[in-house]
Each structure stands twice: as C-alpha cells, then as structure tokens.
Amino acid sequence: MYLDLKAILEIVILWFVIYEIMLFFEGTRAVNVLRGIVIILVMFFVIQRLGLERLDWLFTKLFAISIIALLVIFQPEIRQGLARLGQRHLFKLVLREEEIEQILKEIIKAVDNLSQKKTGALIAIEKDDSLKPYIETGVMLDALVSSELIENIFSPHSPLHDGGLVIQQARITASGCIFPVAEDPDLSRIYGLRHRAGIALSRETDAIVVIVSEERGEISLAYEGKLYEGLKKEELLMKMKEILIKK
C-alpha cells in the first residue's frame, strides 16, 4: 500500500494516543487487562487478514460483549482515570502554585534543620524529565512531602540516608537512590560525592537538586549543570520558586 505523508502523520498521531493511554494505565490493575486487549486486537487483525470468516464473526461478537463487561468491571478505575485526565495538562500532571509552595516550604524546613545539624542530604525534584531510571536504584516510597520525614531519612542512623531522595509530583517516591557522579577534573576538590552527584544529575536531567554538605553544613542547589552554593533558606526558596513557578 502506498504510504503518503498524511498516512504517516495519522500513524504518528495514533501512536501518540495509544502510547499515552498505555502510559496512563501503567502501574494500575487495568494494565493487565490492557495487555489482554492488545493481544486480542492483534489476533483479531491476523484472523481478518487470513480471511477466517467464522472466527472473525465470533471475535466481533465477543469483543462487543466484552466492552460492556470491561466497563462494568473497571468502573472505579475508569472514573478515577477520567478524574485524573481532567487534572492533566498536555498529558502531564500539574500542581497548583500553592501546592508547590507548600512542598517547597517543607523541603526548605528540612534542609535548614539538616544544615544546622551538619547532616548531609541529597534531594532531587523531578521536573519534565523522568527520574525513573534513578528511582529504580533506590528504595521505593510513596509518601507526602514532610520536613520530619526528610530529616528522618537523612539522619545518620537511618538505613536510607545514603544516596539521594527523589520527589515526584508532590510525593517522596524513592530514597537511597544512586545518582550519576560528575567526574570532570575542573570541579573543585572540595566537592564531595554528594555535590558531584547533584551536578551530574542536573546535567543529565532538568531536575532541581538540593545538596546539604556534611562537612560545612552548606546548602547548595544544582540546576542545568550549574551549582549555586552557600544559599540561605530564603535564597533557596526564591531560586526554587523561580525555576518551578513560571509566570
């Protein structure tokens, strides 16, 4: 069949829509059903191409009935999914400005306390680029962002204090994560592994990385490969707001 530009465009649009739907259901109970539907659709297509009329008839009838069954079985998931879809902006969840401010205040409170106690910390806040590859190297969590929890995670006796903490969409999603390490010799020798990891992560993704130095208790922020050192809590809040809340 002759494929023109229009056809390619249609396939790309279809690809995007199907991918977003699959991504939407990933990690939910419905994903297994979605896999089943994909297999049935492929079989349906093959049967039609082979011209197996009786099987084609059977599949068509079964498919029509199963759609109703699926709507009834997955009614809660569909309702939840549609509610989430309403909150999404261009297939990405967005937080309200007040929510971001509240989260930032909790992070800054924890970072300030950790800095006073000279306890090292490494916190990455996800923006547009996914931090999933790094999350997989740590211990999965799913908790609301609170200063007490962050301080607890980084307290030296906590089993999760080594490595980085990841915050995604207003949730602490993982801790003890291994981030890449910047190895360039240009970086000053005073930077330990935490700073180097923060810089490297901010180079590879658009995440905001907050670092608390264990030696000096200094607060730094790494963003787009740049390190902003010796920040006071007010400066840190301002810098983070500047990055996250674009007017």
Next chain:
Amino acid sequence: MSRENQIKRKIINWLINHPWLKLISFILAILVWFYVAGELKK
C-alpha cells in the same frame, strides 16, 4: 547548558523511558491504521 545539549538530553530521556511501551504502541498504531484503511476501502 547549550540548546543543542538540552535537545539531545530530551531525546535520550525520551528513548530511555518505557521503550517497550513505545514499541508495542507503535506496532498497535500501524495495525489499527491498516485495519481502518482496509475497512474504509470495502
């Protein structure tokens, strides 16, 4: 960070995330397109 590097990083990031999901959805998109094209021709 240069614009070129940012674009490169975005592409790499896009490729790293859910490669299987992307492949499956691509195959499915082609199948659906050909199915609909076949139906419309009838």
